[in-house]
Structures are given as structure tokens and as C-alpha cells.
Amino acid sequence: MKHLYANIPKHYLAVDCIIFGYDIVEKELKLLLIKRSFEPALGRWSLAGGFVQENESLDDAACRVLCTLTGLSDLYMEQLYTYGEMNRDPGARVISTSYFALIGIHELDPEIQKKNGAHWRSISNLPELIFDHRIMVDRALNELVEKVKVYPVGFELLPEKFTLVQLQNLYEAIYMRPVDKRNFRKKILSMELLDKQDEKERETSKKGAWYYRFNVEKYRELARNGFFFNLAVS
Amino acid sequence: MKHLYANIPKHYLAVDCIIFGYDIVEKELKLLLIKRSFEPALGRWSLAGGFVQENESLDDAACRVLCTLTGLSDLYMEQLYTYGEMNRDPGARVISTSYFALIGIHELDPEIQKKNGAHWRSISNLPELIFDHRIMVDRALNELVEKVKVYPVGFELLPEKFTLVQLQNLYEAIYMRPVDKRNFRKKILSMELLDKQDEKERETSKKGAWYYRFNVEKYRELARNGFFFNLAVS
DNA sequence: CCAAAAGTGTTTTCTCTACACCCATGT
DNA sequence: ACATGGGTGTAGAGAAAACACTTTTGG
Numbered sequence: 001m002k003h004l005y006a007n008i009p010k011h012y013l014a015v016d017c018i019i020f021g022y023d024i025v026e027k028e029l030k031l032l033l034i035k036r037s038f039e040p041a042l043g044r045w046s047l048a049g050g051f052v053q054e055n056e057s058l059d060d061a062a063c064r065v066l067c068t069l070t071g072l073s074d075l076y077m078e079q080l081y082t083y084g085e086m087n088r089d090p091g092a093r094v095i096s097t098s099y100f101a102l103i104g105i106h107e108l109d110p111e112i113q114k115k116n117g118a119h120w121r122s123i124s125n126l127p128e129l130i131f132d133h134r135i136m137v138d139r140a141l142n143e144l145v146e147k148v149k150v151y152p153v154g155f156e157l158l159p160e161k162f163t164l165v166q167l168q169n170l171y172e173a174i175y176m177r178p179v180d181k182r183n184f185r186k187k188i189l190s191m192e193l194l195d196k197q198d199e200k201e202r203e204t205s206k207k208g209a210w211y212y213r214f215n216v217e218k219y220r221e222l223a224r225n226g227f228f229f230n231l232a233v234s
Numbered sequence: 235m236k237h238l239y240a241n242i243p244k245h246y247l248a249v250d251c252i253i254f255g256y257d258i259v260e261k262e263l264k265l266l267l268i269k270r271s272f273e274p275a276l277g278r279w280s281l282a283g284g285f286v287q288e289n290e291s292l293d294d295a296a297c298r299v300l301c302t303l304t305g306l307s308d309l310y311m312e313q314l315y316t317y318g319e320m321n322r323d324p325g326a327r328v329i330s331t332s333y334f335a336l337i338g339i340h341e342l343d344p345e346i347q348k349k350n351g352a353h354w355r356s357i358s359n360l361p362e363l364i365f366d367h368r369i370m371v372d373r374a375l376n377e378l379v380e381k382v383k384v385y386p387v388g389f390e391l392l393p394e395k396f397t398l399v400q401l402q403n404l405y406e407a408i409y410m411r412p413v414d415k416r417n418f419r420k421k422i423l424s425m426e427l428l429d430k431q432d433e434k435e436r437e438t439s440k441k442g443a444w445y446y447r448f449n450v451e452k453y454r455e456l457a458r459n460g461f462f463f464n465l466a467v468s
Numbered sequence: 469c470c471a472a473a474a475g476t477g478t479t480t481t482c483t484c485t486a487c488a489c490c491c492a493t494g495t
Numbered sequence: 496a497c498a499t500g501g502g503t504g505t506a507g508a509g510a511a512a513a514c515a516c517t518t519t520t521g522g
Contacts, residue, residue: 005326009288010244013318013329054243058318058329082316082331084247084292092239095247095292097316165474182476183512205473207519234512399501416503417485439500440493468485 014096015062016049016133018080018140019070021105021120022157027169030105030120031137032069033127037117040091041130047137048118049096062099071112076102076156081139088132100140102156123173148174149232152193155214163201163209164188171231180234187233193219248330249296250283250367252314252374253304255339255354256391261403264339264354265371266303267361271351274325275364281371282352283330296333305346310336310390315373322366334374336390357407382408383466386427389448397435397443398422405465414468421467427453 019032033045050065052058058079067073082097089096105120113119121127129137148154154170155162168184188194195215200208219229253266267279284299286292292313301307316331323330339354347353355361363371382388388404389396402418422428429449434442453463 005246005285005328008246008285011247011286012239012242013245013247051239051242052245052318052329054327055320057320058316061318079315081313082292084286084295084331086289086291093288094239095286097318163474180512180514181474182514185475186477187511205519206521207472207474209474397501414485414487415501416487419502420504421484436493440495441491441499441501442493443501 012092012094013052013058014049014094015052015058015065016047016096016098016136017062017066017069017077018047018098018100018137019066020100020102020140020144020157021108022170022173023105023120023122024158024162024166024169026122027173029123029173031123031126032103032108032118033121033129034069035117035119036130044130045121045127046130047098047133051094058097062097066099066101069112069116069118070103070107071109072103072107076153080143081136083132083136085132090131098136098140100143102144102153104157104159106159145174150229152214152219152229154231161197161199161201161211161213163211164194165204165209166201167212171233184231184233187231191229193222193229246326246328247286247292248283248328249286249292249299250281250330250332250370251296251299251303251311252281252332252334252371253300254334254336254374254378254391255342256404256407257339257354257356258392258396258400258403260356261407263357263407265357265360266337266342266352267355267363268303269351269353270364278364279355279361280364281332281367285328292331296331300333300335303346303350303352304337304341305343306337306341310387314377315370317366317370319366324365332370332374334377336378336387338391338393340393379408384463386448386453386463388465395431395433395435395445395447397445398428399438399443400435401446405467418465418467421465425463427456427463 021030021032023030032048034048036042036044036046048065048069050061052061056064062077062079063073066075066077077099080098080100082095084095086093088094123141126137148171154167154174157170158166164185167188168179168181171184172179193215194212197211197213199211201211202208255264255266257264266282268282270276270278270280282299282303284295286295290298296311297307300309300311311333314332314334316329318329320327322328357375360371382405388401388408391404392400398419401422402413402415405418406413427449428446431445431447433445435445436442
């Protein structure tokens with residue numbers, strides 16, 4: 001059947017990953033960027049990307065890029081948007097589909113990071129990026145803000161055990177504004193999706209803050225019955 | 235610089251358009267589908283699509299497909315999602331980006347429609363579609379529901395002048411559930427985005443219903459100042 | 469004993485929802 | 496005069512927002 005498409009032009013197709021992380025100590029949202037060690041744009045900052053091969057789906061390609069870079073699989077990942085302007089890549093015409101991923105900074109092996117030229121950069125102070133990567137990042141940021149309001153994806157950025165203060169700090173970092181402590185805690189706790197642990201975090205305060213865990217199974221169960229997660233708070 | 239990408243495989247790239255219309259008389263949401271007059275899948279139903287050419291961006295390609303089919307330009311259109319599974323098109327490996335478009339059924343010239351084998355089909359009674367087009371449609375429907383809640387895009391499906399009853403019928407068709415008349419009118423009118431005309435629609439009732447127009451400029455002005463459209467009603 | 473961060477309730481405001489009757493007009 | 500669809504307001508419930516003091520404990 002291939003002859004049917006005989007006169008159709010073909011294109012280079014790439015994926016680019018917007019990889020978010022969260023620094024629990026500095027309370028900052030970060031982006032995993034690559035200092036390019038190859039042409040074009042050698043030495044400049046870019047998203048993690050790669051070309052789509054013949055034997056892999058788009059999602060496969062994005063996973064491959066992500067796994068190669070981080071050594072991690074089963075990360076939260078989602079397709080976002082496809083950029084198909086004529087001259088977005090000066091090297092050749094390349095159409096690129098962006099994916100956004102969420103990972104806990106602590107999960108990332110510094111060795112692998114170094115080997116791949118990957119660096120965490122603070123969202124509020126990004127370097128100049130190649131091509132249209134900055135546009136990709138901005139779209140992903142918008143998406144992240146909307147997403148965490150209504151789906152429990154923020155937890156992907158935290159360790160398994162986290163305190164309510166840490167969770168609130170994360171939301172403040174994403175929303176880029178302060179959030180009322182009492183309203184925040186009331187709302188998240190009223191959903192009954194967090195399991196309180198018998199253990200306190202004692203690094204950051206003398207009193208210590210209780211650890212919690214997000215209960216995925218409970219969320220799935222509730223969601224099946226029409227429950228909607230919501231943390232769009234003041 | 236093209237040699238840099240010498241060993242990279244290339245792919246067929248397509249766009250598929252999910253074109254929504256609204257039948258103001260039958261109060262039904264419709265989809266513009268093509269009865270294919272060519273292989274593969276001759277005689278079967280499909281979305282309007284086409285391959286991305288060498289000298290056009292993705293958006294250009296989608297516009298071209300849409301214009302060719304409808305004879306209209308300046309339609310509301312938005313990119314949705316890119317489908318890149320290996321075997322989604324049995325003819326060859328094709329990656330396809332879906333776009334959704336909103337047009338008023340009344341705008342469409344029946345001659346052009348006939349010439350292109352395009353037919354309006356009711357959303358609630360769609361025929362079987364080729365490839366993964368049904369999946370594309372379902373995603374687009376979800377997107378449409380979410381979109382009309384929070385952006386004034388529903389008006390793209392209506393004539394310039396419309397009545398509040400017609401607007402409500404449209405929202406009921408999209409939400410696929412009844413909506414409270416008084417709450418709906420209260421909410422839309424309180425936004426002060428509709429300009430009441432001095433004229434009534436008299437086809438469907440003896441009393442007649444006032445025509446309104448959506449004031450785009452006013453909306454843009456308000457939106458600039460942080461106003462949010464909202465018609466997520468009971 | 470004090471500094472530093474964690475934890476905790478109540479009141480007010482606003483938004484959402486439910487709901488039933490009168491109006492205008494063509495036949 | 497009546498049938499048909501268009502148009503209108505209010506009261507109650509629930510959600511969101513504003514807001515300040517007490518607790519714990521290591522040094």
C-alpha cells in the first residue's frame with residue numbers, strides 16, 4: 001500500500017521534554033536543562049530532546065529521551081503540544097512534539113546527570129534557550145499550574161513522605177504566590193487523601209512536622225466515583 | 235547544516251481536523267465528516283485531513299485542509315494532540331496532529347460541501363470512523379466541553395445574532411444535560427458581554443425572543459484586566 | 469526562657485442552586 | 496380565549512476567604 005503515499009514529503013520529527021523538578025530545601029521549581037555538547041548550538045542551553053526513530057511511537061521516543069537522561073522509568077509524563085513552524089530549527093526543518101515530565105530532584109543520580117550534561121536550573125532564573133524552547137517551557141508552566149489545581153500530580157515532585165508545609169511550599173512555588181496556610185491545610189486534609197505517618201521531619205524546625213503520604217489507591221477509588229481533586233486555593 | 239541530521243529517519247506527517255458545527259434548529263452538535271472517495275479506506279467515514287507539505291507549517295496545513303473543505307478562512311481553530319502510534323494508519327506510518335475547529339453550519343456553502351463529499355453528522359449518532367479518528371473526536375469533545383466553560387468560544391458556533399434560548403440550547407447540547415434557564419441567563423448577562431439588539435427572532439415563538447450579539451472587543455478588554463469568562467452552570 | 473516553625477477554628481462573604489409564575493402574541 | 500415559548504427574582508446552602516494566637520522544643 002505504500003505506493004499510495006509515494007509523492008508525499010517526509011519530515012524530521014523530534015520530541016522535547018520539559019522536565020520539572022522541585023527543590024524542597026530552596027523551595028524552588030526547577031527545570032532540567034542540557035548544556036549542548038554538539039552542533040548545532042553547541043554550548044547553549046536546551047531541553048532534553050531527540051529524534052523519533054522508525055520503530056518507535058511518539059510516546060516511546062519521549063520515554064526513551066527521558067530514561068536515557070535520568071536513568072528513571074515510570075515517570076509522570078504527558079504530551080503537550082506540537083511545534084511545526086517552518087524555521088523553528090535553523091539546522092533543518094524539524095517538527096517537534098513537547099512532553100512535560102515531573103520528577104523528584106532527589107530521585108536523580110548526580111552521576112548520570114553529570115554524564116549527560118544535565119543541570120537543574122531555577123524556573124525564576126532560566127538561561128536563554130535555543131530555538132523555540134522557551135515558548136515550550138512557558139506553555140508547560142501554564143499547563144502545570146492548571147494541572148496541579150485539579151489533579152494530584154504535585155506529589156510526583158515530592159518524596160514519598162512529605163510534610164504539609166513542604167506541600168504548601170510546592171504549591172506556592174508553582175502558583176508563584178503565597179497561599180493561606182489554614183485554608184490550604186483544611187482543603188487538602190478534607191479530601192482525606194493523605195495518610196499521616198507516625199514520624200516527624202526534624203531538619204527544619206525544633207517542633208518537627210508530621211510526615212504524610214499521598215494515598216494513590218484511595219484517590220483512584222474516589223475518582224472512579226466522580227470525586228474531583230481540587231487545590232485551587234487562595 | 236543539513237548533513238548534521240543525515241542519518242535521521244523521516245516520517246509522513248498529517249493533520250486531521252475535527253470540525254464542529256451546531257444545528258440551531260435541531261439543537262444538535264454536529265461533526266463535518268468526509269465520505270472517502272479514494273484509497274485507502276474508500277467509502278468509509280473519516281475526518282478531514284491532509285499531509286503536511288514541505289513549505290507549510292503545521293498550522294498552515296490545518297488551515298489549508300479547512301479552507302479547501304469549507305471555502306472559509308478565519309475560522310476558530312486550535313491544535314489539540316498528536317497521534318504517533320506505530321500502526322495507527324495501516325497504509326504507512328503516519329503521524330497525525332489533530333486540530334479542532336468551530337464553524338456555524340449556516341456559513342457553509344452546500345455546493346462546496348457536496349463537491350468535497352463532506353456531510354454534517356450528529357454527534358450523538360456518529361458512523362464508524364477510520365483509523366483512530368474516533369479517539370481524536372472523543373478527545374476533541376472533552377476539550378470542547380472544558381473550553382466553552384471558560385472561554386467564549388461557543389459563539390463561534392452561532393450566527394452573529396442569536397437569542398439567549400439558542401445560546402442555552404447550544405450549551406445544553408455540548409454539556410449533554412439540561413441547564414437551569416434562570417441561572418444560565420443570570421450568569422451570562424451579568425458578564426455584560428452580550429449586546430441586546432432592537433430586534434426579535436420570531437420563527438420559533440409568537441412572543442419572539444430578543445437577539446443578542448457577543449461583544450468581542452469588550453471581552454478582550456476585560457480579559458486583559460484579569461476577567462475570566464465562566465459558564466460552568468448547573 | 470526565647471526564638472522559630474508547626475499547628476489550629478470561626479466568622480463573613482460570595483457563589484451556586486433550586487424553584488414557579490407572568491408575559492406577549494398568533495391563531 | 497388559549498396554547499406556546501420567552502422572560503423574570505428570591506431564599507437557602509455551601510464553598511471560599513480573611514484572619515491571630517497557641518504549641519513544641521532545641522539551644
